[in-house]
Amino acid sequence: MEERYIPEVPLSSFLRHALDIVKNPLPFHHKNFMEKGDIFSLKLGVNTKVYFCRDAAFAEYVLQKNHKNYTKSKIQTKDLAKYVGKGLLTAEGAHWRRQRKLIQPAFHKKQLKGLLASIEVAILTEYKKVVANKTIDIFPILNDLAFQTVVKSLFSSAANQNDIDRLQYITEAAQKMLVKELRQPYLGWWFSLSGKIEKHLKLTAEARQILSRIVNERRTSGSKQNDLLDMLLEARYEDGGAMEEAQLIDEILILFTAGHETTSNALTFTFQLLALHPEWQEKICQEILVVNTQSEDLMTRVMASTVCTQVIEEAMRLYPPAYFIDRLNIAEDKFNGMTFKPGSNLLLSVIEIHRHPDLWEEPNTFNPKRFSEGSRKFSSQYFPFGAGPRKCIGNNFAMFEMIIAVRELVSRYKIYPKFDDIDITPLITLKPKNAFLKFEKR
Incomplete structure (x- = not known):
C-alpha cells in the first residue's frame, strides 16, 4: 500500500491559540479535524509528536484488533x-x-x-437534597450520589460517615491536583517546590490508613456483607492466593476515582438533556408504570428499562465523560498506509468519533431512538466505556446505577432547564458546567 502522509498542524498555530486551548482544547481539535482530516499530528518538541484521531476504524484497531502493541500513556501509569x-x-x-x-x-x-438494593438506598438518600420549585445546580448532588453509591457498594454499612466524607474529600482533592499538573506542566517545578504535590501524597496516605482500618475491621469481624469488599477479599489468584492489602487498597482507590466522577458527569448531562427534551421524561415515566406493574424485582425492572437506557446511551454519545483515550505504540505500526514510529503519542477523540457526520445521522441531535436496537450495533464507533480488553470493568455497574438514578428522579419530578446551553469543562474527564435545573413534583 502506498505510504500516506499524515497532515501536521504547525506548532505556531498551537502556540497562537495556547491560552484558549488550555481552557478548552475541543474547538482546536475540531477545527483541525475539519481542515486536516480524521488523523493529524502536532509536534510539541524535538522528540514529541502527538497524533489526534477521530477515525473510528483506527480507534478500533488500536483498542481491539492490535491492542497488544499499545500501552497507556504516563498520564495514567505514572501521574495518576x-x-x-x-x-x-x-x-x-x-x-x-x-x-x-x-x-x-x-x-x-x-x-x-x-448490590442493587444498596445502590438504590444511596441514590434515594442523596435525592432528599433536591428542593422542589427552586433552581439548583444538580451536579454537586449527583457527584455526592455517585461517590456514596460506590462507598455503599463497597462497604455496605461498615464505614462511618466521617470516614466516608474524608475519603471523598481526599479523592476529589487528588483529582483536582492532578488536573493542575496536567494542564500546567510548566509549573511542575513549582508544585514540587511549594509542597503541593507532597501535601496531596500525604492526603492519599491518610486515605490508605482509613481503608486499611476498614479492611482489617471486616477481616476480624468475620461478618458477611455480600458487598464488593467481601468479593474482593474472597477473590483468589490461580495459585490460590488472595490480594495483598496494599494491592486491595490500590483497587479500592481506583474504584473511588474511576467510579464516581465519570458517572456523576454522565448523569448530569443526561438530566440536562432530559430538561431540554421533556417528551423523553414522559416516555421514561410511561415505561416505569409498565415495568413496575410487571415485576417487583429491582434487577428485572432495571433490565426492562429500555427507554431509560437509550436516553443514557445517547447522552454518553453526545457528552462522553471519558472524551479521549490515550495510547502509546510499543513497536512501529502501520494502518491504511500510515506509519507510526515506536512510542508515538496517540489521542483518540471519543467525542469526535461520537459526533462524526460520516458515522451518525444528524450527529449533533439528541435522538435516543438511534439506540433502539441496543448499543452493540455501534460497537465499532461508540466507546463511552472504552473498548477491547481494557474496556471499563465497571460498565455494567455504572449503567445499573444510572438507570436507577434516572428512573427515581424522573418519576418524582418534572425537570426544567435553567441554562441557555449545555456548557462543558474538558479536564481529565468531560465535566458539566452550570447545570442549573428546576424540579416540580409530579
Whole structure:
C-alpha cells in the first residue's frame, strides 16, 4: 500500500491559540479535524509528536484488533498512579492481566444484582437534597450520589460517615491536583517546590490508613456483607492466593476515582438533556408504570428499562465523560498506509468519533431512538466505556446505577432547564458546567 502522509498542524498555530486551548482544547481539535482530516499530528518538541484521531476504524484497531502493541500513556501509569497506586486503571502488562482476571467476576451482572438494593438506598438518600420549585445546580448532588453509591457498594454499612466524607474529600482533592499538573506542566517545578504535590501524597496516605482500618475491621469481624469488599477479599489468584492489602487498597482507590466522577458527569448531562427534551421524561415515566406493574424485582425492572437506557446511551454519545483515550505504540505500526514510529503519542477523540457526520445521522441531535436496537450495533464507533480488553470493568455497574438514578428522579419530578446551553469543562474527564435545573413534583 502506498505510504500516506499524515497532515501536521504547525506548532505556531498551537502556540497562537495556547491560552484558549488550555481552557478548552475541543474547538482546536475540531477545527483541525475539519481542515486536516480524521488523523493529524502536532509536534510539541524535538522528540514529541502527538497524533489526534477521530477515525473510528483506527480507534478500533488500536483498542481491539492490535491492542497488544499499545500501552497507556504516563498520564495514567505514572501521574495518576502516584495518587491511587497500581490498580486496574493504571497497571500494565502481566500485572494488569492478573488483576483483571481476579476482579472481573465481582462485576458480572449476577454478582451486581445483590448490590442493587444498596445502590438504590444511596441514590434515594442523596435525592432528599433536591428542593422542589427552586433552581439548583444538580451536579454537586449527583457527584455526592455517585461517590456514596460506590462507598455503599463497597462497604455496605461498615464505614462511618466521617470516614466516608474524608475519603471523598481526599479523592476529589487528588483529582483536582492532578488536573493542575496536567494542564500546567510548566509549573511542575513549582508544585514540587511549594509542597503541593507532597501535601496531596500525604492526603492519599491518610486515605490508605482509613481503608486499611476498614479492611482489617471486616477481616476480624468475620461478618458477611455480600458487598464488593467481601468479593474482593474472597477473590483468589490461580495459585490460590488472595490480594495483598496494599494491592486491595490500590483497587479500592481506583474504584473511588474511576467510579464516581465519570458517572456523576454522565448523569448530569443526561438530566440536562432530559430538561431540554421533556417528551423523553414522559416516555421514561410511561415505561416505569409498565415495568413496575410487571415485576417487583429491582434487577428485572432495571433490565426492562429500555427507554431509560437509550436516553443514557445517547447522552454518553453526545457528552462522553471519558472524551479521549490515550495510547502509546510499543513497536512501529502501520494502518491504511500510515506509519507510526515506536512510542508515538496517540489521542483518540471519543467525542469526535461520537459526533462524526460520516458515522451518525444528524450527529449533533439528541435522538435516543438511534439506540433502539441496543448499543452493540455501534460497537465499532461508540466507546463511552472504552473498548477491547481494557474496556471499563465497571460498565455494567455504572449503567445499573444510572438507570436507577434516572428512573427515581424522573418519576418524582418534572425537570426544567435553567441554562441557555449545555456548557462543558474538558479536564481529565468531560465535566458539566452550570447545570442549573428546576424540579416540580409530579
